[in-house]
Amino acid sequence: MSLAIVHSRSLDGIHAPSVAVEAHLAGGLPSVTLVGLPDTEVREARDRVRAALQNSGFEFPARRITINLAPADLPKESGRFDLPIALGILAASGQIPDTALNDYEFAGELSLSGMLRPIRGALAMALAAGHTGRSFILPAASATEAALVHDAPVFGAHSLLEVCQHLRGETALTACPAEAEHAPALSTNDLADLADVRGQTQARRVLEIAAAGAHSLLLVGPPGTGKSMLATRLPGLLPPMTRQAALESAAMLSLNGQFHAERFAWPPYRAPHHTASSAALVGGGTVPRPGEISLAHHGVLFLDELPEFDRRVLEALREPLENGRIHIARAGRQAEFPAQFQLIAAMNPCPCGHLGSTSGQCRCTPDQIARYRGKLSGPLLDRIDLHIEVPALPPEALQGPADGESSATVRGRVCAARERQLARQGQANARLGNQEIERYCQSDPAGADLLRQAMQRLGLSARAYHRILKVARTIADLAGSDSIRAAHVAEAVQYRRLARE
Structure with missing residues (x-):
C-alpha cells in the first residue's frame, strides 16, 4: 500500500481540531514534501523522522514521499506531528499494518534515537479525542495528564518502537490509570494558613467574603502590613473544585506545558511580576497561547503593586473581569480562552507607601498621589467588588502567639456559603x-x-x-x-x- 492515513490533533486556542496525516509514497527521485500549512517546527520533522526510523531499526523509503496535514487551511505547529508522520510512512511502506490505525489517535515529538518526548496540550487533545471513541497514544510523560479524561483509553509509550510493536500485536501498551481518582485531596495543611496572619481583623473578614462568593478584591495599605501574606492565604480558603472546573483549569495549564498531575483539582495561584507585558497577562503570540489570566482559570490571580503595571496591561483586564473570557485577535490567527479568575490586587496608598501612616514619613505631594492613583482607571476599579484598607499594625499586635482562626475553620464557613449559592442559583454570587x-x-x-x-x-x-x-x-x-x-x-x-x- 502506498497511502496511509493517521489521525492526530492540532491546537487552536483551547480547542484541539482533528488533523488527518496522509502519507503517500510514489516513484521518482527520493524526497520528502510536507504540505498542509506546516510551520517551521513541523517542516523540520522530516529530518527527525528519518533519523528516528533508521535508529529504531526501520527502513526509510527511498521514494518520493508526500505528507499532507489536512485540513490544509488549519495552521500546524510544534513537534507533536512527528509520531503520526513516522507511523504514516511506515504504514504506507508496509512495515507496519494499517488496519489498527483508525482505532487510535497519535501525537508525540521524536528524538533522533526514536524516543518520544513530552508535548504540551495533551490534556486538551485528549478531551477532544474522547468524543470520537478512539484511543490516544502519547509519550509516556504526557499520557499521565491526558489520562485524567475518562472518555477514552490513553496509552503511554516511551519510543516509536513500542508504538509499532503495539500496532503489530507483539507487545501491547498498558492503558494509563485514571489518576484523577487517586489525586490528593486539597488540604489546608499543604497551603499557607490564615492563622499566621496577625491582627487585620477586617482584612481577614473581607478575605472570607471574597472566597465565599468568588469576588475580586483590592488591598490598599503601607508596605509590610500583610497584603501579600493575605493574598497567598486565599487558595486555602476556596471550596473544592468540581471535576469539570478541574479539567478546564488543567487543560489551560497543559497548553503552556505547566500542568502537574499531582496538583490536579487544586485551584491555580498565579502571581506575575508588575513588569509583565500585555501578551504575558492576557495571552497572545503569533500562535496564540493563554496568558496569566487564563492560567488562573478557576483560581486566583494576584497582582502585587497594581499601579506599577502598565496602564494598557491593566485595562486589558476589564473585559475578562466582566465576562470571564478573553478573545485574542491577530492578523493570521484568532483564539478565545476562558478566564474566569478571581482577582486579588494590592497597592500602596501613595508612591512612597506611607500616606496616612502615624510615622509621618510620607513626603508625597498631592499631585504625585493623584498621578499614582490615576494609573488605575475608574472603569477598572468599578469592576473590583471589594476594596479594603490594610493598616499598619502596632508592635504589640506582632508579639505573642497567633490567635486568629485557621484556614480550615474559615474554609468550613466558606464551603457552607458556597453550597447555598450552588443550590440556589447553580454558580457563585460573583458570576x-x-x-x-x-x-x-x-x-x-x-x-x-x-x-x-x-x-x-x-x-x-x-x-x-x-x-x-x-x-x-x-x-x-x-x-x-x-x-x-x-x-x-x-x-x-x-x-x-x-x-x-
Whole structure:
C-alpha cells in the first residue's frame, strides 16, 4: 500500500481540531514534501523522522514521499506531528499494518534515537479525542495528564518502537490509570494558613467574603502590613473544585506545558511580576497561547503593586473581569480562552507607601498621589467588588502567639456559603448576570432604602450597584440568611472605598 492515513490533533486556542496525516509514497527521485500549512517546527520533522526510523531499526523509503496535514487551511505547529508522520510512512511502506490505525489517535515529538518526548496540550487533545471513541497514544510523560479524561483509553509509550510493536500485536501498551481518582485531596495543611496572619481583623473578614462568593478584591495599605501574606492565604480558603472546573483549569495549564498531575483539582495561584507585558497577562503570540489570566482559570490571580503595571496591561483586564473570557485577535490567527479568575490586587496608598501612616514619613505631594492613583482607571476599579484598607499594625499586635482562626475553620464557613449559592442559583454570587441579580439578590425594604441613599450620596455607578448587591448576597449566605438585610447591605457598601474616592 502506498497511502496511509493517521489521525492526530492540532491546537487552536483551547480547542484541539482533528488533523488527518496522509502519507503517500510514489516513484521518482527520493524526497520528502510536507504540505498542509506546516510551520517551521513541523517542516523540520522530516529530518527527525528519518533519523528516528533508521535508529529504531526501520527502513526509510527511498521514494518520493508526500505528507499532507489536512485540513490544509488549519495552521500546524510544534513537534507533536512527528509520531503520526513516522507511523504514516511506515504504514504506507508496509512495515507496519494499517488496519489498527483508525482505532487510535497519535501525537508525540521524536528524538533522533526514536524516543518520544513530552508535548504540551495533551490534556486538551485528549478531551477532544474522547468524543470520537478512539484511543490516544502519547509519550509516556504526557499520557499521565491526558489520562485524567475518562472518555477514552490513553496509552503511554516511551519510543516509536513500542508504538509499532503495539500496532503489530507483539507487545501491547498498558492503558494509563485514571489518576484523577487517586489525586490528593486539597488540604489546608499543604497551603499557607490564615492563622499566621496577625491582627487585620477586617482584612481577614473581607478575605472570607471574597472566597465565599468568588469576588475580586483590592488591598490598599503601607508596605509590610500583610497584603501579600493575605493574598497567598486565599487558595486555602476556596471550596473544592468540581471535576469539570478541574479539567478546564488543567487543560489551560497543559497548553503552556505547566500542568502537574499531582496538583490536579487544586485551584491555580498565579502571581506575575508588575513588569509583565500585555501578551504575558492576557495571552497572545503569533500562535496564540493563554496568558496569566487564563492560567488562573478557576483560581486566583494576584497582582502585587497594581499601579506599577502598565496602564494598557491593566485595562486589558476589564473585559475578562466582566465576562470571564478573553478573545485574542491577530492578523493570521484568532483564539478565545476562558478566564474566569478571581482577582486579588494590592497597592500602596501613595508612591512612597506611607500616606496616612502615624510615622509621618510620607513626603508625597498631592499631585504625585493623584498621578499614582490615576494609573488605575475608574472603569477598572468599578469592576473590583471589594476594596479594603490594610493598616499598619502596632508592635504589640506582632508579639505573642497567633490567635486568629485557621484556614480550615474559615474554609468550613466558606464551603457552607458556597453550597447555598450552588443550590440556589447553580454558580457563585460573583458570576451572576443582571437578570439573576434581580431574581436572587433583592434586599428587604430597609436594605433597599439604605442602598438607594448610598447610591445618591456616594455617586456610585449602576455596575457598583449590582456588585454591592452580589457582595451583600454573599454576606447573607455566610450568615445563613435567606434574605438580604440592611446590615448586609451596609457592610457591602463600606467595601467600595476606593471606587468612590
